Amino acid sequence: MIDHSAHFIADHIHELKPSGIRRFFDLASKMDNVISLGVGEPDFVTPWNVIEASFHSLELGYTAYTANAGLLELRQELSSFLETSYQVSYDAEKQLLITVGASQAIDIAFRAIINPGDEVIVVEPSFVSYAPTIKLAGGEPVVVEATEEFAFKIQASQIEQAITNKTKAILICSPNNPTGAALGLDELNQIARVVEEHDLLVVSDEIYADLLYDESFTSFASIENMKKRTILISGFSKAFAMTGWRLGYAAAPEAIIAAMTKIHQYTIMCAPTMAQYGALEALRNSQSSVIEMKNSYRQRRNYVVKALNEMGLPCHMPGGAFYVFPSIKETGMTSEEFAEALLNEQRVAVVPGHVFGESGEGYVRCSYATSMKQLTEAMQRMKIFLKDKIK
Amino acid sequence: MEQKEVELLQLLEKNGRLPADTIASMLDLGIDEVASMIEKLEHECVILGYSTLVNWAKVLKHESVTAMIEVKVTPVRGKGFDHVAERIYRFPEVKALYLMSGSYDLSITLEGQTMMEISRFVSDKLSTLDSVVSTVTHFVLKKYKHDGVVFDKNDDQDRRMMVTP
Numbered sequence: 019m020i021d022h023s024a025h026f027i028a029d030h031i032h033e034l035k036p037s038g039i040r041r042f043f044d045l046a047s048k049m050d051n052v053i054s055l056g057v058g059e060p061d062f063v064t065p066w067n068v069i070e071a072s073f074h075s076l077e078l079g080y081t082a083y084t085a086n087a088g089l090l091e092l093r094q095e096l097s098s099f100l101e102t103s104y105q106v107s108y109d110a111e112k113q114l115l116i117t118v119g120a121s122q123a124i125d126i127a128f129r130a131i132i133n134p135g136d137e138v139i140v141v142e143p144s145f146v147s148y149a150p151t152i153k154l155a156g157g158e159p160v161v162v163e164a165t166e167e168f169a170f171k172i173q174a175s176q177i178e179q180a181i182t183n184k185t186k187a188i189l190i191c192s193p194n195n196p197t198g199a200a201l202g203l204d205e206l207n208q209i210a211r212v213v214e215e216h217d218l219l220v221v222s223d224e225i226y227a228d229l230l231y232d233e234s235f236t237s238f239a240s241i242e243n244m245k246k247r248t249i250l251i252s253g254f255s256k257a258f259a260m261t262g263w264r265l266g267y268a269a270a271p272e273a274i275i276a277a278m279t280k281i282h283q284y285t286i287m288c289a290p291t292m293a294q295y296g297a298l299e300a301l302r303n304s305q306s307s308v309i310e311m312k313n314s315y316r317q318r319r320n321y322v323v324k325a326l327n328e329m330g331l332p333c334h335m336p337g338g339a340f341y342v343f344p345s346i347k348e349t350g351m352t353s354e355e356f357a358e359a360l361l362n363e364q365r366v367a368v369v370p371g372h373v374f375g376e377s378g379e380g381y382v383r384c385s386y387a388t389s390m391k392q393l394t395e396a397m398q399r400m401k402i403f404l405k406d407k408i409k
Numbered sequence: 410m411e412q413k414e415v416e417l418l419q420l421l422e423k424n425g426r427l428p429a430d431t432i433a434s435m436l437d438l439g440i441d442e443v444a445s446m447i448e449k450l451e452h453e454c455v456i457l458g459y460s461t462l463v464n465w466a467k468v469l470k471h472e473s474v475t476a477m478i479e480v481k482v483t484p485v486r487g488k489g490f491d492h493v494a495e496r497i498y499r500f501p502e503v504k505a506l507y508l509m510s511g512s513y514d515l516s517i518t519l520e521g522q523t524m525m526e527i528s529r530f531v532s533d534k535l536s537t538l539d540s541v542v543s544t545v546t547h548f549v550l551k552k553y554k555h556d557g558v559v560f561d562k563n564d565d566q567d568r569r570m571m572v573t574p
Contacts (some may be wrong), residue, residue: 043547043572056572146574195574313416317435324434367572388567394431 034153037146038373042357046367050186053396055384056367058195059341060259064296065307068258071299074290079230080291086283087275088116088267089294094300096267104227104237106245106368108269113280115275116297120225120253120266121147123278126285127221127249127268130277136186138221139373141172142375143343145195145223149375152189160185163377165301166345169334170199172183174208181216188213190238191223193230196374197343198336210241221249225266228257228308230338231316239269246271257308258300258341286335315340316366318386325397326384330408340387343371347380357382364399413438417446418455423557425459464560466552475504475520475549476527479513480535481542490514493540502530513545524548 044296046052087093093110101107108114117123124147128138132155140148140159149159162180164172173293179186190209201209213220222238239248253266282288319336326333326344333344346356353370360366369385371378386393413436420427420435427448433440450456465473485492497517498506500537505518517535521527531546539557559565 037574039572039574043570046571052571054571057569058573059569061567061569313419317416317420320437321431321434369572373574390427390431390435 025159030153032321034150039146039369042369042373043368044405045358046206046361049361049365051391052361052367053388053399054363054367055385055386055393055396056369056389057385058341059198059261059387060256060311061387061389062259062311064258064260064263065300065304067303068260068296068300072296074293075292080295082291084116084288084291084294086288087114088281088289089291089298091300092116092294092298095298096269098251099301100237100250100269104235104240106237106239106250106269109272112272113269114274115268115279116294117253117266117268117282118286118289119255119264120223120251121151122264122282122286123251123253123266123268124148124221124223125151125155125253126278126281127270127274128152128157129281130274131186131219131249132157133186135184137182137184138186139177139188141177141188141190141194143196143371143378143381144189144191144374146373148189148191157186158184161377163375164194164197164199165377166334166381170194170197170343171201171205172209174205174212177209178212178216181212181218185216185218187219187221189221189223193226193336193338195226195339196341196369196371196378200230200233200235200337200339201313202233206236206238206241210238210244213247214243219247219249220244221251224252225256226339229250229312229340231312231314231319232337235338249274254297254300257311258297258304259311260293260296260300263290263296265289265293265297294385315386318390321390322384322386322393322397326400328403329397329404331400331404340385342384342386343378343381344384345381349404351377351381351407360400360403364403366396366399366403405408414446414450418441418450421447421459425461457562462556462558464552465554473520473522474524474527475518475552477547477549478517478519478531478535479545479547480515480517481544482514482540483542484514485540493538496538497535499531500534502526 093114097108097110127309133157137158137160138152140161141164142161152159160180162176164170220238227235239245239250250269254260274358323335331344333342353372357368357370369383371381430440431445435444465471482493484490504520507516509516
């Protein structure tokens with residue numbers, strides 16, 4: 019039957035490109051015996067105490083809506099967590115908002131700040147939803163490219179060159195998906211100087227903050243004078259292995275949180291109640307699980323980086339998250355061709371780099387959030403795959 | 410003990426068969442360093458052995474019986490509990506022995522082929538020891554988890570989608 023409904027779709031949605039990751043998902047899902055390094059989420063199951071606390075909240079009958087901004091108890095716990103972990107203090111009642119994943123926080127942050135035609139500088143390669151979210155909010159994403167030359171760390175000078183009189187904000191994500199690159203204090207300070215000079219706002223996606231392996235994490239909001247210019251976005255998905263719970267948050271100055279909460283209350287009402295009770299337990303009693311998972315990721319990162327470099331796919335040591343971003347340029351293939359051939363010939367799924375922005379071309383994203391057994395097997399298969407492809 | 414030694418121990422405790430070169434990559438060490446670290450830890454008796462966790466319930470005709478026995482004893486002057494403990498742990502069928510706080514003193518994990526074997530051990534060997542005052546024997550009906558490993562293999566299935574952003 020012919021579907022005539024397409025002409026009802028709004029023009030700007032027609033123009034929105036579907037995520038390139040989708041096509042790859044369809045390909046990989048039809049095959050057997052695939053080892054996937056294509057998964058952007060932890061391989062751990064949520065710590066049991068968190069699951070149990072959520073059960074218990076349901077048993078007690080906590081099944082109604084919470085306050086729009088989220089359970090006050092959770093915001094208070096979050097406020098002290100942010101203070102102890104990252105030395106940033108936010109008022110639980112006025113400066114924090116619990117959202118449906120960090121993704122929703124990003125969405126409403128842009129909807130709250132963008133006037134039609136405002137530009138937002140986006141650092142690519144990046145998570146797939148940034149540019150579309152900005153467009154959906156009526157803004158113009160302006161891409162700056164983090165290059166391998168600087169270990170995929172964006173330079174403040176590159177940001178500065180992209181600034182126009184329409185620039186409203188800069189979106190940064192450190193540690194980064196897909197490169198794993200983490201900005202150091204120096205780099206953040208330089209970006210802060212540019213932000214101050216041009217009177218900009220920073221949307222700082224810090225979802226991988228707790229998965230930084232060799233240094234301690236610096237929140238952009240903790241840099242001098244930056245708290246009033248930062249929308250800090252994070253969530254429970256990555257550090258606590260709670261992706262499916264869909265729970266994130268935004269921390270920002272009062273007026274911005276009030277504006278975001280306005281959108282939130284009309285479109286979502288509140289984040290799921292049982293997930294909020296789980297998150298409360300996560301903040302209170304799961305730090306040891308986080309450290310255990312983090313140690314395991316670090317060990318796997320070391321293993322994978324060494325294995326990839328040895329097989330001829332050069333790759334820098336990423337500071338955080340659970341991705342490595344090796345160059346496949348030596349093979350002469352595009353990242354799409356590489357990923358497809360690797361899947362067909364050796365049944366290993368990786369994500370072609372161009373999915374994360376044009377500057378990702380020539381690279382693939384490998385997630386090491388999978389068991390050592392699977393990783394070892396995947397590295398062996400990739401080595402065989404590369405045998406006749408690299409001179 | 411340095412951090413890398415602790416990590417090495419944690420890795421081997423989970424998987425005693427992890428190859429040295431893999432451990433070396435994971436901990437960012439040379440293979441030789443890992444080998445000498447393991448040797449040192451074995452020498453110091455920090456590493457006491459490498460064993461395999463077997464689900465004997467799945468091996469036909471080799472199903473075994475496990476019992477946990479609570480034992481109350483009279484400690485011997487000058488030797489405390491150690492003397493009687495040694496008398497007990499020398500028996501090869503004693504798989505584990507702990508000194509406990511609380512309402513009894515020693516906890517024994519005993520393995521045998523049959524219930525009869527266990528009861529014979531308790532009545533002939535254990536109860537007849539001079540310092541043993543009383544025993545309570547509990548038989549294990551089903552093992553769900555042992556040494557951190559869940560026996561039901563469906564437990565560690567990867568339930569994630571194949572590719573996600």
